[in-house]
Amino acid sequence: MIGASKIKQYSNVLEKPLSKGKQEVSLSAFAFLFSELVQYNQTQVDNIAELERRYGVILLLQTMFLGPWAAGSEIVHNQLCRLEDAGYAVGARCLELLCHREKGNRRETRLLGILSFVHSTVWKVLFGKVADSLEKGTEHEDEYMISEKELLVNRFISIPKDMGTFNCGAFVAGIVRGVLDSAGFPAVVTAHFVPMEGQQRPRTTILIKFAEEVLRREARLG
Amino acid sequence: MAAIYSLYIINKSGGLIFYKDYGSAGRMDTNDTLRVASLWHSMHAISQQLSPVLGCAGIELLEADNFDLHCFQSLTGTKFFVVCEPGTLHMENLLKYIYELYTDYVLKNPFYEMEMPIRCELFDINLSQAIQKDRVALLGR
Numbered sequence: 001m002i003g004a005s006k007i008k009q010y011s012n013v014l015e016k017p018l019s020k021g022k023q024e025v026s027l028s029a030f031a032f033l034f035s036e037l038v039q040y041n042q043t044q045v046d047n048i049a050e051l052e053r054r055y056g057v058i059l060l061l062q063t064m065f066l067g068p069w070a071a072g073s074e075i076v077h078n079q080l081c082r083l084e085d086a087g088y089a090v091g092a093r094c095l096e097l098l099c100h101r102e103k104g105n106r107r108e109t110r111l112l113g114i115l116s117f118v119h120s121t122v123w124k125v126l127f128g129k130v131a132d133s134l135e136k137g138t139e140h141e142d143e144y145m146i147s148e149k150e151l152l153v154n155r156f157i158s159i160p161k162d163m164g165t166f167n168c169g170a171f172v173a174g175i176v177r178g179v180l181d182s183a184g185f186p187a188v189v190t191a192h193f194v195p196m197e198g199q200q201r202p203r204t205t206i207l208i209k210f211a212e213e214v215l216r217r218e219a220r221l222g
Numbered sequence: 223m224a225a226i227y228s229l230y231i232i233n234k235s236g237g238l239i240f241y242k243d244y245g246s247a248g249r250m251d252t253n254d255t256l257r258v259a260s261l262w263h264s265m266h267a268i269s270q271q272l273s274p275v276l277g278c279a280g281i282e283l284l285e286a287d288n289f290d291l292h293c294f295q296s297l298t299g300t301k302f303f304v305v306c307e308p309g310t311l312h313m314e315n316l317l318k319y320i321y322e323l324y325t326d327y328v329l330k331n332p333f334y335e336m337e338m339p340i341r342c343e344l345f346d347i348n349l350s351q352a353i354q355k356d357r358v359a360l361l362g363r
Binding site for chain 2: 038
């Protein structure tokens, strides 16, 4: 008897339509959570273990005696990698969900298609607005840039002077890389600060550099 | 409009974590500011004990001949106080607004360590804007 009603319950749950859920999340809650994510990536123990694994004893000793910032650029690079990897996971899942919800399971095969998908749909769902601009790089054929006056994740973050190149937008770069990779457009995605004249805060640019195979495929598709 | 001389923020143990002066009237060197901060912290604590009224939360306003000192204490024990010209209005609203800026640009900053001196660019920028803004805008809160 009990078994029968249980099964009935499960099938009811499966037959329920998928709800979109709440569209809004508290910005403060997200900001605190993201701040903790960044701080977690900076913990000493991980760095030393990772350094030890990758670069050997000399760098480890240097770090131990001179302090963590002696091996500054390696640590910054590691932190960026980890922040990006966290974003990558979000991006992969985002693509699945948004393809189903927003686009009726249609798959993008063209470069401009996937770029405008990232630029408008992904940005709209994640940040509540479309990205400020999407540009093609002038110097290289395989470079595209999504610019934003200020990334939502960076809104409350002030980078200290001694960590000049660190950009928490690496998380967003990871999201974009996750979306592009899962859609079949492998790329290297990085986040950069671009200083603007006349404005105190620099603009953020997400630089997307597509892999060779993507460009060849695009050329073949005409 | 009446002017603000200086702004202090002290952490829950009485250490100065932020000091900004506006104009030469309130300017002090670093050692003096640290002394004022710990002095105020102790006075604030003592006043809570000495108060004849039950449930006193500490000094909110100190009026002297040449200056007024308005103090706001958050629920966590962080104190924001501003030294200004006598008779300046709406300092409590300003202090509450500064507290909001603190929670936004300092506490949500992953590079800020709790109870340490505040070195956040965004906090400085927004604070300057708030101080320079017309007081009427602050009244609307």
